[in-house]
Amino acid sequence: MQLEYHQVDAFSDRPFAGNPAIVYRLDHWLDDALMQQIAGEHNLAETAFVVKQPEHWHIRWFTPTTEVPLCGHATLATAYVLFNLYAVPGEVIAFNSLSGPLRVTRVGQRLELDFPAQRIEPDNALLDEVAAALGVSVEAVFVGPELLAVVADEATVRECQPNLASVATLPGMGVIITAPGQQHDFVSRYFAPSIGIDEDPVTGAIHCSLIPYWSQRLAKLEMRAFQASARGGELHCRLVGDRVKIAGDAVLVAKATLLLGDI
Template sequence: MQLEYHQVDAFSDRPFAGNPAIVYRLDQWLDDALMQQIAGEHNLAETAFVVKEPERWHIRWFTPATEVPLCGHATLAAAYVLFNIYAEPGEVIEFHSLSGLLRVTRVGQRLELDFPAQSIRPDEQLLGAVSAALGVAVEATFVGPELLAVVADEATVRGCLPNLAEVAKLPGMGVIVTAPGQQHDFVSRYFAPSIGIDEDPVTGAIHCSLIPYWSQRLAKLEMRAFQASARGGELHCRLAGDRVKIAGDAILVAKAMLLLEGV
């Protein structure tokens, strides 16, 4: 069996920046265990699999270790592949997912994700453990699907050297570190060793929590964000009621065939 795949750098307009994702457009679903093995073989933060259903596309995302309920950059990458490689018609692609209905819209040269906003609640009891795991002074902690740690400034975000073994013990899938930005409204980094991602280069999904938080704090609906990993990536963010809009660039960097002899 042979399967075609494409590798896209999402949230970047140039190769080797942003967040790389693998995209498989399948005629029908593979066995779950096989999809997990394929994701482990690629060993990127996310591998996306998409299948066309009668009314819309269905998307699933796998890290090297597990399937996850939501992923932004791999959804952006999947839409890029469907629009630009497989000539999907129209300006909007709808995906059925574990997180409900997701939309990706072409807005000029960028693609805009339409994702559900995610609520968070403060939890000061975690301040000590999170500060120790991250190795920086944390001003506030919030819990939701991810653990959100707010620090003083962009330099603290960039200088964070976490103890990944301790980060993996904290609640939630991973830890977001965020602060006001110098050239952007806010910056962040994301560490998720418990699901096989030591640091994710650029993470659309965490902005489902970040956008509502910073919108309220800054009293702004539209914001520019930067994820300050080594690769780095810029996200154009907007709060729209109970939805968040996350726009970014994408670029194709590789295409190939996966050979599954004997599978």
């Protein structure tokens, strides 16, 4: 069996920045264990698999070690591949996923994700433990699908050198560290070693929590965000009711064929 795949750098307008994702457009689902093996072989933060259904596309995302319920950059990458390489018509692609219905819309040169907002709750009982794992002073901790650690400034975010073994023991899928930005409304980084991602370069899904938090704190509905990893990436964010809109660029960097022999 041979499977075509594409590698896209999401939330970047140039190669070797943003967050790379592998995209497979399948005619039918593969065995779950095989998809996990393929994701492990690529060893990127996310590998996306997508299958056409009558009214939408069904999308699934795998880290090198597990399937996850939501992924932003790999959804952006998948929409880029469907629009530009498989000539899917129209301006909107509808996906179904473990997190329910998702949409990606062409907005000028960018693609805009339409994801569910995720509300978070304060839990400063974890403050000392999170601060110790991150190795920085933490002002507040919030709990959602990930832990959100708020720190004083962008320099603290950029200079953070977490103890990844300690981060992996914390509740949730990972830890977001965030602060007000100097040239952006807010900045962040994301560490998720418990699901096989020491640091994710640019993470659309964590902005489902970040956008409502910063919208309330800054009293703004539209914001520019930057994920300050080594690769880095810019996200254009909007809060619209109980949905978040996350727009970014994408660029194709590779296409190839996976050879699976007689599998």
